[in-house]
Amino acid sequence: MIAAEHLKVAFGSNVALASVSLRVAAGEWVALIGPNGAGKTTLLRAIARMIRADGNLVIAGRPVTSLSHRKLAALIAYIPQHPVLPSELTGGDYVLLGRTPHIGWFGTESATDRRICAELMARMGLAQMAQRQLGSLSGGETQRLVLARALAQQAPILLLDEPTSALDLGNRVDALELVDELRRERSLTVLSAIHDLTLAGQFADRLVLLAQGQIAAAGEPTAVLREDVLSRAFGAGVRVLRTDDGELAVHSRRRRV
Amino acid sequence: MRPAATTGAAAVGAPSAPASQRAGQPSLDAGGQSATALVGGIRAGRPILAATAVLLAALVIGISIGPADLSLGTMARSLVEHLPWHPDTGVAPLDAAIVWQIRLPRVLLGALVGATLAGGGAAYQGVFRNPLADPYLLGVAAGAGLGATAIIVSGASLALLPAAAFAGAAAAVVLTYALGAHARRLGDDTGLVGGAGPGTGAGTASILLAGIAVAALFTAAQTFLQQQHTQNLQVIYGWILGGLTGATWSQIALIFPYVALAAAVLLAHRRLLDVLRIGEAEAGSLGVNVPRLRLVVVVAATVGVAAAVSVSGLIGFVGIIVPHAVRLTTGHSYRIVLPVSMIGGAAFVVLADAAARILLAPAEIPLGVITAAAGAPFFLFVLRSRRARQGVA
Numbered sequence: 001m002i003a004a005e006h007l008k009v010a011f012g013s014n015v016a017l018a019s020v021s022l023r024v025a026a027g028e029w030v031a032l033i034g035p036n037g038a039g040k041t042t043l044l045r046a047i048a049r050m051i052r053a054d055g056n057l058v059i060a061g062r063p064v065t066s067l068s069h070r071k072l073a074a075l076i077a078y079i080p081q082h083p084v085l086p087s088e089l090t091g092g093d094y095v096l097l098g099r100t101p102h103i104g105w106f107g108t109e110s111a112t113d114r115r116i117c118a119e120l121m122a123r124m125g126l127a128q129m130a131q132r133q134l135g136s137l138s139g140g141e142t143q144r145l146v147l148a149r150a151l152a153q154q155a156p157i158l159l160l161d162e163p164t165s166a167l168d169l170g171n172r173v174d175a176l177e178l179v180d181e182l183r184r185e186r187s188l189t190v191l192s193a194i195h196d197l198t199l200a201g202q203f204a205d206r207l208v209l210l211a212q213g214q215i216a217a218a219g220e221p222t223a224v225l226r227e228d229v230l231s232r233a234f235g236a237g238v239r240v241l242r243t244d245d246g247e248l249a250v251h252s253r254r255r256r257v
Numbered sequence: 258m259r260p261a262a263t264t265g266a267a268a269v270g271a272p273s274a275p276a277s278q279r280a281g282q283p284s285l286d287a288g289g290q291s292a293t294a295l296v297g298g299i300r301a302g303r304p305i306l307a308a309t310a311v312l313l314a315a316l317v318i319g320i321s322i323g324p325a326d327l328s329l330g331t332m333a334r335s336l337v338e339h340l341p342w343h344p345d346t347g348v349a350p351l352d353a354a355i356v357w358q359i360r361l362p363r364v365l366l367g368a369l370v371g372a373t374l375a376g377g378g379a380a381y382q383g384v385f386r387n388p389l390a391d392p393y394l395l396g397v398a399a400g401a402g403l404g405a406t407a408i409i410v411s412g413a414s415l416a417l418l419p420a421a422a423f424a425g426a427a428a429a430v431v432l433t434y435a436l437g438a439h440a441r442r443l444g445d446d447t448g449l450v451g452g453a454g455p456g457t458g459a460g461t462a463s464i465l466l467a468g469i470a471v472a473a474l475f476t477a478a479q480t481f482l483q484q485q486h487t488q489n490l491q492v493i494y495g496w497i498l499g500g501l502t503g504a505t506w507s508q509i510a511l512i513f514p515y516v517a518l519a520a521a522v523l524l525a526h527r528r529l530l531d532v533l534r535i536g537e538a539e540a541g542s543l544g545v546n547v548p549r550l551r552l553v554v555v556v557a558a559t560v561g562v563a564a565a566v567s568v569s570g571l572i573g574f575v576g577i578i579v580p581h582a583v584r585l586t587t588g589h590s591y592r593i594v595l596p597v598s599m600i601g602g603a604a605f606v607v608l609a610d611a612a613a614r615i616l617l618a619p620a621e622i623p624l625g626v627i628t629a630a631a632g633a634p635f636f637l638f639v640l641r642s643r644r645a646r647q648g649v650a
Contacts, residue, residue, distance in 0.1 A: 086534045086589065088589045107528075108298075114296045
C-alpha cells in the first residue's frame with residue numbers, strides 16, 4: 001500500500017530524513033519507533049504529503065505526484081499527535097469533518113455522510129457523544145472521536161502519530177485494541193509512530209526503528225526489540241524482558257546504580 | 258480489566274455503552290438510527306430568520322428617522338408609489354422624494370456596507386484562524402485612505418474618490434500578499450519565519466506580518482500627504498471617520514456588483530471555513546487545498562470591503578464586533594456565523610447610522626464614532642450575559 005524510496009526531507013540545512021525507504025503491505029500494521037527527533041513524525045507527514053519530500057512515493061499503486069489533495073485524502077487518513085479540537089464543536093460535527101474528501105468544494109454533507117458517521121460512532125460506542133462539545137470530553141473520549149473522524153474518511157491507509165501519548169495506562173491499551181479491531185474489520189493498513197516500545201511490540205506486525213533520520217533496524221518485534229540495537233539507537237541502557245505469556249517488555253536502566 | 262480482543266467482533270463499547278452496542282457488531286437499526294438523528298449537521302435556519310427579523314425592524318427604524326416628521330403610513334405609501342401598477346397613494350411629492358431619494362438609499366447603502374464589513378470580518382477570522390482579524394487587517398483601510406487622500410489633495414473631482422479608494426485598497430492587499438508569499442519562501446529556506454514547514458501556521462504568520470508592514474507604509478504616505486495639505490484636513494478626516502451622508506442610488510449601483518459577488522463567494526466557502534477550524538495541517542490532510550482556499554476567500558472579502566469603504570469611508574469595529582456577537586449568541590460554525598454576521602452587520606450599521614443622525618440633530622456624528630462607541634459596550638454586554646447564562650447552567 002505504501003512504497004517509499006529514498007525519501008529525503010530537509011528544513012533549511014537541517015536534514016530531518018536522510019534517505020528512508022519503506023514498504024508497508026496491505027493490511028499490515030507497521031510501527032515507527034525511535035528517539036525524539038529521529039524523524040518519525042517527519043516520515044508520517046512526508047507520506048501524507050503535508051511536507052515536501054524528495055524521493056519516490058507510491059500510494060496504493062499510484063505515484064503521489066499524480067494524486068490531487070482530495071484523492072490522496074481518500075486514500076490516507078492522518079491523525080497528528082496533537083489534533084486541534086475546537087472546544088465548541090460537537091462530537092458528531094467533528095466526525096462529519098472526516099467526510100470532507102468525499103464532498104465537493106462547494107458541496108455539503110449528504111444524508112449518506114451523516115449515516116456513515118452515525119453508524120461508525122455507534123460501532124465505536126460514541127453515539128452518546130454526538131451532541132457533546134469537545135471541550136467537555138476526557139482525553140480517552142476525544143482520542144476515540146479523533147479515530148472515528150479518521151475512519152469516516154474511509155481511507156484504506158491510517159497514519160497515526162503517537163496515538164496514545166496523552167492517554168493513561170488503561171486507555172492506551174483500549175485505544176490500540178480499537179485500532180487493531182477496526183483494521184481487521186475494515187482491512188486497513190496502519191503506519192503509526194509509537195513511543196512506548198512495549199506497546200509497539202505488542203500490537204505491530206513489524207517495527208521500523210528510526211535514528212537520526214535513517215532506518216537503524218526493521219523487522220518483526222523480536223528482531224528489533226533487542227538490547228544492543230535499542231541501546232545504540234536511544235543512547236541509554238535498555239533491558240528487554242520476556243513476560244510469562246511470551247511478550248517482550250522493554251525496561252530502561254538507570255544511568256548509575 | 259477487559260476481555261482480550263481476538264476478532265473484529267470483539268467488545269469495543271465504552272463502559273457505559275448499552276449492551277446492544279457492546280455485543281460485537283451492534284444492532285445499527287436501533288443504535289444507528291438514533292445516532293443518525295444525533296449526527297444532524299449544522300442548522301442555520303433559525304438564527305438566519307431571527308437576524309432577518311432584526312434587520313427588517315432596523316430598516317423600518319432607519320427609514321423613519323429624519324428631520325422631516327413622516328408617519329409610517331406616508332412612508333409605506335411612498336414606497337408603494339414605486340411599484341408597477343400602483344394605486345393612487347396621494348402622497349405629497351416632497352414627502353415621496355424624501356423617502357425615495359434621501360432616506361431609502363442611505364439605509365440600503367448602510368445595510369450593504371454593514372453586511373460586507375461584518376461578512377468580510379468573519380471570513381478573515383476564519384481563514385486566518387485569528388479572532389482578532391478584521392477586514393482591514395491586510396491593509397485595506399490604509400490603502401483606501403491613501404487613495405482617497407490623494408484624490409482630495411490633488412483637487413480632482415471627488416467623483417473619482419471611490420475609484421481611487423478602491424484602487425488603493427486593492428493595491429495594499431496585493432502588496433501584502435506578494436510580500437507575505439516572498440517572506441514565506443524565505444522562511445521555508447531559512448527557517449526564520451514560523452516552524453517546521455507549511456501547516457504550522459507559518460503561512461498566515463508571514464502574511465499577517467506583511468499586512469502590518471504594508472499598512473504602516475501606506476498610513477505613513479497618507480499622513481505625509483495630509484500634512485502637506487492641511488487646508489483639506491477636514492474633508493480627509495471626514496472621509497476617514499466614515500459615514501453615509503449624501504448616499505445615492507448611484508453609489509448603491511456602483512458597489513452592488515462587488516459586494517454581491519463577495520457575499521456569494523464567501524457564503525459558498527462556509528463549509529470549508531468550518532473544516533479549517535481544525536487547523537491548516539489537518540484541513541490539508543482532509544483534502545482541502547488550504548492556500549487556494551485562503552487566496553479565494555481573501556480576494557473575495559477584499560473586493561467587497563474595498564468597494565464598501567470606497568463609498569462609506571473607514572467605518573471601524575463592525576467587522577470584529579458583529580461576528581463575535583453572532584458567535585457568542587448563536588454558534589461557532591461558519592455556516593451560521595457568515596450569513597448571520599452579514600444580516601446582523603447590515604442591521605447594526607443601519608441602526609448606528611440612525612443614532613448618528615438623531616443624537617446631535619441637526620448635526621450628524623461620524624458613523625465610525627458611533628459604531629466604535631456603541632459596539633464596545635454592546636460586546637461587553639453580550640460577553641457578560643453569556644457568562645451569566647453559563648454560570649447558571
